[in-house]
Amino acid sequence: MRFFITSICTIFVNGYRRDPLLISVPFARSISIMDIPRKALIMMNQKVALITGAARGIGLATTELFIEQGWQVAMVDRDADELSAVAAKLTNVNAFVHDVSKPDQVTNMVASVQSQFGQIDAVVNNAGVADFGPIEKTDFERWRTVMSTNLDGVFLVSQAATSALKKTRGSLVNIASISGLRASTLRVAYGTSKAAVIQLTKQQAAELGEHGVRANCVCPGPVRTKLAMAVHTKEIIDAYHDAIPLNRYGSENEIAELIVFLCSDKASYITGQVIASDGGFESTGVGLPALRV
Numbered sequence: 001m002r003f004f005i006t007s008i009c010t011i012f013v014n015g016y017r018r019d020p021l022l023i024s025v026p027f028a029r030s031i032s033i034m035d036i037p038r039k040a041l042i043m044m045n046q047k048v049a050l051i052t053g054a055a056r057g058i059g060l061a062t063t064e065l066f067i068e069q070g071w072q073v074a075m076v077d078r079d080a081d082e083l084s085a086v087a088a089k090l091t092n093v094n095a096f097v098h099d100v101s102k103p104d105q106v107t108n109m110v111a112s113v114q115s116q117f118g119q120i121d122a123v124v125n126n127a128g129v130a131d132f133g134p135i136e137k138t139d140f141e142r143w144r145t146v147m148s149t150n151l152d153g154v155f156l157v158s159q160a161a162t163s164a165l166k167k168t169r170g171s172l173v174n175i176a177s178i179s180g181l182r183a184s185t186l187r188v189a190y191g192t193s194k195a196a197v198i199q200l201t202k203q204q205a206a207e208l209g210e211h212g213v214r215a216n217c218v219c220p221g222p223v224r225t226k227l228a229m230a231v232h233t234k235e236i237i238d239a240y241h242d243a244i245p246l247n248r249y250g251s252e253n254e255i256a257e258l259i260v261f262l263c264s265d266k267a268s269y270i271t272g273q274v275i276a277s278d279g280g281f282e283s284t285g286v287g288l289p290a291l292r293v
């Protein structure tokens with residue numbers, strides 16, 4: 001006789017449930033509780049991570065790593081098509097289509113995640129947009145577009161999830177950037193939004209620590225995602241290679257490893273920290289290629 005364990009991946013759009021996607025895994029024989037592998041039993045008490053911007057890039061790599069380590073993931077993104085397509089291929093996830101820059105959507109999203117999963121153990125504020133331009137050409141609308149996702153979004157999602165995180169003594173990881181650590185041309189909005197995220201993380205760590213909630217900030221160096229490739233020309237890519245001691249871009253998975261570590265019990269005494277995963281870019285004072293040995 002053939003039995004099926006069915007994992008249900010449900011898509012939520014602005015708080016409303018869409019048709020569930022059924023993913024069936026065939027098993028060749030019947031199973032009793034004694035047959036359930038230890039990993040599956042642990043999964044009955046799985047932790048839950050809420051990840052914004054989870055449809056692709058660093059957010060998707062982080063989702064996959066959390067799943068690999070036995071967590072469940074609430075995948076949040078405003079791109080409904082991309083999110084439902086990737087979520088349908090994964091198990092132990094639910095997808096929530098919301099825009100993190102909109103306060104009412106954020107409130108609904110966190111309520112839906114709590115009602116679906118019952119708890120939130122980690123929040124990864126990863127959703128971000130990049131728009132590079134000189135100061136005089138960055139009009140207020142462009143400025144607000146960057147700030148509303150990169151800064152307002154982090155504030156809103158963290159705030160909405162705070163009471164849930166207090167209950168689990170969970171953790172926040174906010175994704176900033178090396179652009180928030182070092183100033184550069186063309187990043188008046190992006191760099192400022194990311195510097196603010198670094199400070200916001202320290203505020204969260206200071207205030208939430210007494211409730212057992214940790215907050216840390218990851219600053220990625222360049223990674224070849226859709227976001228980066230939209231603003232990195234061939235010239236910029238070459239210049240980055242020259243300025244980075246490891247001489248290369250990072251991968252999505254290299255950033256995800258740090259994020260998942262910071263959310264894990266292995267990082268239980270780490271809070272208020274800003275950690276660059278950037279091939280050494282930030283630590284290199286005078287990184288002139290001409291000074292290379």
Ligand SMILES: NC(=O)c1ccc[n+]([C@@H]2O[C@H](COP(=O)([O-])OP(=O)(O)OC[C@H]3O[C@@H](n4cnc5c(N)ncnc54)[C@H](O)[C@@H]3O)[C@@H](O)[C@H]2O)c1
Pocket residue numbers: 052053054055056057058059076077078079098099100101126127128129149153175176177178219220221222223224225226227228
């Ligand atoms: N890729 C890099 O080189 C790099 C470097 C430093 C920092 N970062 C940061 O890493 C994070 C992830 O970037 P990525 O490179 O994976 O980008 P990406 O463009 O591949 O993915 C970003 C995801 O966020 C989603 N998103 C954007 N705005 C949203 C909103 N308002 N509400 C909900 N979802 C939204 C997008 O739909 C997309 O799926 C960003 O915060 C980015 O600033 C990236």
